[in-house]
Amino acid sequence: MDFKERTIKSEKIFSGKIINVRVDTVELPNGNTSTREIVEHPGGVGIIPITENREVIMVRQFRKPVDEICLEIPAGKLNYGEDPYECGVRELEEETGYKAKNIQSLGHFYSTPGFTNEILHIYMATGLYKGEVKLDEDEFVETETIPLDELVDMVMNGEIRDAKSIIAILKASQLMK
Amino acid sequence: MDFKERTIKSEKIFSGKIINVRVDTVELPNGNTSTREIVEHPGGVGIIPITENREVIMVRQFRKPVDEICLEIPAGKLNYGEDPYECGVRELEEETGYKAKNIQSLGHFYSTPGFTNEILHIYMATGLYKGEVKLDEDEFVETETIPLDELVDMVMNGEIRDAKSIIAILKASQLMK
Numbered sequence: 001m002d003f004k005e006r007t008i009k010s011e012k013i014f015s016g017k018i019i020n021v022r023v024d025t026v027e028l029p030n031g032n033t034s035t036r037e038i039v040e041h042p043g044g045v046g047i048i049p050i051t052e053n054r055e056v057i058m059v060r061q062f063r064k065p066v067d068e069i070c071l072e073i074p075a076g077k078l079n080y081g082e083d084p085y086e087c088g089v090r091e092l093e094e095e096t097g098y099k100a101k102n103i104q105s106l107g108h109f110y111s112t113p114g115f116t117n118e119i120l121h122i123y124m125a126t127g128l129y130k131g132e133v134k135l136d137e138d139e140f141v142e143t144e145t146i147p148l149d150e151l152v153d154m155v156m157n158g159e160i161r162d163a164k165s166i167i168a169i170l171k172a173s174q175l176m177k
Numbered sequence: 178m179d180f181k182e183r184t185i186k187s188e189k190i191f192s193g194k195i196i197n198v199r200v201d202t203v204e205l206p207n208g209n210t211s212t213r214e215i216v217e218h219p220g221g222v223g224i225i226p227i228t229e230n231r232e233v234i235m236v237r238q239f240r241k242p243v244d245e246i247c248l249e250i251p252a253g254k255l256n257y258g259e260d261p262y263e264c265g266v267r268e269l270e271e272e273t274g275y276k277a278k279n280i281q282s283l284g285h286f287y288s289t290p291g292f293t294n295e296i297l298h299i300y301m302a303t304g305l306y307k308g309e310v311k312l313d314e315d316e317f318v319e320t321e322t323i324p325l326d327e328l329v330d331m332v333m334n335g336e337i338r339d340a341k342s343i344i345a346i347l348k349a350s351q352l353m354k
Contacts, residue, residue, distance in 0.1 A: 003239035003246055003317050013191050014198055016214040019292055021191055021198055026241060029317050036241040037193040039216055041292065062180035063290040064203060064213040069180055070290055077291075107335040109343055111289035112297075113240040113247055114254075115196055115218065118289060120340075140180050140206050156351060158284040163297075163340040166286055170347040174333060 003029055005036070018042070018077065041118035046075040046164040047088040048106075048172050049098055049125040056151055056169070057096045057128075060142045071144070071154075072162045073169075075120075084108075084121035093131040095141050101127025106171045111163055122168045124175070148173055180206055182213070195219070195254065218295035223252040223341040224265040225283070225349050226275055226302040233328055233346070234273045234305075237319045248321070248331075249339045250346075252297075261285075261298035270308040272318050278304025283348045288340055299345045301352070325350060 005026035014021040020040040027033055049057045056073070063070045076091035078084060085103065093099055106122040135141060146154075151169045154160045160169065182203035191198040197217040204210055226234045233250070240247045253268035255261060262280065270276055283299040312318060323331075328346045331337045337346065 003237070003319075005239055005241050016200070017212065019198075019214050019216070021196075021216075023193070024241060028315055030315070032315055034315055035194065037196050038242045039196070039198075039292075044291070060180070062182055063287075064182050064201060065215045065292060065294045066287055066290045066296075068290075070287070107333075107338075109338045109340050110240075110243055110247070111340050112293070112295060113243045113245075113339055114221070115216075115242060116289070116293075117242045117244075119243075120289075138205055138207070138209055138211055142180075152351070156284075156348065161284075161286045162290055163286050163288050163344065166344050167340065167347075170344075170351070171333065174329070174347070 008033060037115060039116040039118070041116050042080050043078045043119040043121070044075055045078060045084045045087040045091060045121045045123065046073045046168055047092045047103070047123040047125050048073045048168040049092055049096060049100065049128055050148060050172065051128055051145070054148045054176070055145050056148050057098065058144050058146055058151070059095050060144060061140060070162050071160055072165045075164060085123070088121070088123045092125055094134045096143050097131055097133035098128045099131040100125035101129070106168060109167060120164045122164065122171065124168070124172050148176065185210060214292060216293040218293050219257050220255045220296040220298070221252055222255060222261045222264040222268060222298045222300065223250045223345055224269045224280070224300045224302050225250045225345040226269055226273060226277065226305055227325060227349065228305055228322070231325045231353070232322050233325050234275065235321050235323055235328070236272050237321060238317060247339050248337055249342045252341060262300070265298070265300040269302055271311045273320050274308055274310035275305045276308040277302035278306070283345060286344060297341045299341065299348065301345070301349050325353070
């Protein structure tokens with residue numbers, strides 16, 4: 001069956017600093033019409049930095065939408081047109097103060113394809129060496145170093161709840177078995 | 178350090194069928210102000226149904242925001258106030274035609290806490306028996322049965338790109354080792 005939905009009309013609702021919102025009217029496979037509320041996002045990059053001792057440098061930061069301090073891998077938004085690899089290298093150093101000799105892709109995924117086009121690219125960084133922390137004046141992030149195996153337990157028991165961090169930790173653990 | 182951001186002003190931008198959008202003006206820990214673009218979502222449930230032969234019943238459906246047919250676990254949006262467990266039971270039968278003797282929580286996570294409050298609850302269903310497929314007239318979903326170990330490979334090589342499905346597959350695989 002052809003599931004594709006043809007766009008009949010597209011209405012711009014909001015144009016923000018980071019997201020845009022539009023409502024598309026679509027034709028369904030059975031000929032009916034429906035609407036789709038879509039959040040456009042430039043995408044982002046998460047990078048899991050793993051030390052020689054199999055420890056991960058994680059970051060804590062406040063996330064207003066969920067009103068909670070989240071434990072996450074270092075990450076940042078893509079600038080439009082920016083290469084995800086370059087963005088990962090930059091965010092790693094800015095947030096943790098480390099550079100990496102080896103950076104390997106762990107793929108990309110859709111955070112929640114029911115309502116946004118956001119793509120998150122995930123990298124694993126090893127061979128870490130000291131660079132320089134360069135947080136923006138308005139960026140508040142604390143680092144914390146935690147063994148990878150302990151992070152897997154924290155994913156399984158629900159202490160880590162950020163999707164990109166869960167995916168990076170479980171994929172890295174799968175690769176480093 | 179106290180990272181919390183105090184809300185100074187909250188402006189409603191859009192009130193949709195599924196999402197609402199608001200822009201909060203917040204006070205940062207250093208006293209500066211900034212804005213946060215926030216998508217309010219009722220949350221959802223994903224359920225990974227695993228047969229006696231360690232096979233998973235997956236669904237394919239078109240996702241307009243990413244303009245792609247995605248291979249995912251059965252899932253649905255929560256109605257406001259609905260119990261996630263009840264929602265999982267319902268979506269499992271509606272989309273796959275199966276009921277389950279055992280349904281176990283695999284926790285919940287934030288799909289992308291930088292811009293939305295969406296929480297996804299994940300369950301694992303075993304002891305499957307025949308119920309009845311009950312798709313809405315405007316719902317177009319095809320099922321496909323795939324061994325769990327093959328799905329882990331498809332996550333690792335990037336063929337499965339939906340966050341909730343990646344998380345459910347890797348968590349289930351971790352539990353059933």
